[in-house]
Amino acid sequence: MKIVVSGGGTGGHIYPALALIREIKKETKDAEFLYIGTEQGLESQIVTRENIPFKSIHITGFKRKLSLENIKTVYRFLKGVNRSKKMLKEFKADVVIGTGGYVCGPVVYAAAKLGIPTIIHEQNSVPGLTNKFLSKYVDKIAVCFDEAIQFFPAEKVVLTGNPRASEVLGQDGIKGRFSVGLKTNNPVVLIFGGSRGAKPINEAVLKSLTELGEKPYQVLYVTGDAHYEEVKKEVELIGSPGNVVIKPFIHNMPEVLAGIDLTVARAGATTLAELTSLGIPSILIPSPYVTNNHQEKNARALSDHGAAELLLEKELTGKKLIDQMDQILMDEDKLTKMKMAARELGIPDAAKRLFHLMEELVKTKGK
Template sequence: MRIVVSGGGTGGHIYPALALIREIKKQEGSHQFLYIGTEQGLESRIVKKEQIPFKSIHITGFKRKISFDNVKTILRFLKGVRDSKKMLKEFKADVVIGTGGYVCGPVVYAAAKMGIPTIIHEQNSVPGLTNKFLSRYVNKIAICFDDAKEYFPKEKVILTGNPRASEVLGQDGIRGRLSVGLKADLPAVLIFGGSRGARPINEAVVKSLSELGAKPYQVLYVTGDAHFSEVQKEIELVGNPDNVVIKPYIDNMPEVLAGIDLTVSRAGATTLAELTSLGIPSILIPSPYVTNNHQEKNARALSERDAAYLLLEKDLTGHKLVEQIDSVLMDENRLKSMKKSAKELGIPDAAMRVYKLMEEITVQK
């Protein structure tokens, strides 16, 4: 089978796509792949590094307010559709899967108009503009949160989960701990704000370092590359407690997560898929700067089911953060209850579910 995958802009669209490709290769090594993205997006660098055949189109997203740039976007979309049709025809695509981001708009639309079976995968509880538009044309819509159902034609929707969830299982948590300087025998909390970090979270953690230093648990604090030098300067003034390990970035995140008892993070869809797959309780501080405030809605999907605490950025202080960490890590019954709830929300076979959905629509053709 010849499979085209498209998605880009952020890691939240790219990493699920790569996880799906790896799962399909594991199930059937003879399948061939083509990834269509943009040269400007992260996918250009990440997908090429995976040695997956890559082609690009030029496309930009719509502005949410009235703008002449939207006229240019429409023209780029139409050209993107023409370019995509040519690529799909040359590749002889059997199925096309879009994982989100504006790049998959012309690619998946072109495939649908050519009669090629299509799937879109929506990672968030509130879909973006591209997937809302494409939902009218595709064969199936794979979702990760039940809350997303209301935005799509119900007869097309299947709850599959996020393929990235499958990749964090089976890791050696002790080795993960030791690899970043944590001890094997103490409860551990991971605090991070995404690959680039989040300034409000960094500010709260730095202000709470002396409090954290007196706790009977250990902290792995990931600042993000962009903020590391700034945080280091502040830590030189306040000191670095022995039980707090500070890193700019973690390369082996799945392995490290396997050894973590509690996580403090943003509420991106991929992160939540990983946490629920492993059954890790969390304190979620959703970014208020994302489209449709979807991170808060993602976070509420967990907090309302007792798998996480929701801490809005406007309410975030160093002391409040430590209070919430204590309320979980220093209450064994609470920790067990939240772990159980998080695990119940996880869909560890998500990649396989999307693969089966792909097989279903291609057989129907």
């Protein structure tokens, strides 16, 4: 099977795509891949490091207000469609899947117009503009949240989950704890604001460091590369408690997550897929700076089912954060119930589900 994957802009679109590719490689040896992204996006670096054939088109996203730039974007879209058609024909694609980001627009649209079986994968509970547009043309729409189903034609939607969820299973949590300097006997709360970090979360944690040092649990505090040096200076003034480990970034996150009891995080779709797959309770502080406020809606998909506590950024203080952490970690019954609720929302075989959906589509639609 010849599979074209397109997705880019953020890790939330790229990592699920890579997880799917890895799963397909395990399932079948004769699959061939072509990844279509943009040169400017993260995908051009991340995908090529994985030794996956990569080609690019030039495309930009639409602005939400009328502007001259949108006219240019329409031109780039049409040009991108033509280039995509040429690449798809040359590759002789059997199926095309878009995992999000505006680069998917021309690629998946071109595939649909050529009669190639097409799927889009929507990671969030509220879809973005590109997937809303493509939903009219694709054969199937794979979603990760029940809440997303209402936005798409019902006959096309399949709940598959996020392929990234499959990659965090089977990891050694003890090894993960050792790798970042944590003890194996005390509970651990992981605090992180994504790969670049989140300043409001960092500020709340820094104001609470002294109090955190008196807690019976450990804290793994990931600042994000962009904020690490600034945080380090603050910590030198305050003093770093012995039960708090501070890191700029975690490269072996799946392994580390396997040893975590509670997570404080943003509410990106990939993060939530990992947490629910492992059954990790969370305190979610959604970013208010994203399209359609989709992170808050993602978070509510967990908090409404008892798998997470929702803490809005505008209400975030060091005291509120520590109070919520204490209420969960120091109440064994609540912690257990949240673990069970998180696990019930998880779809650990998401990558397999998505691959089988692709296989079925190719068989039934063909070329």
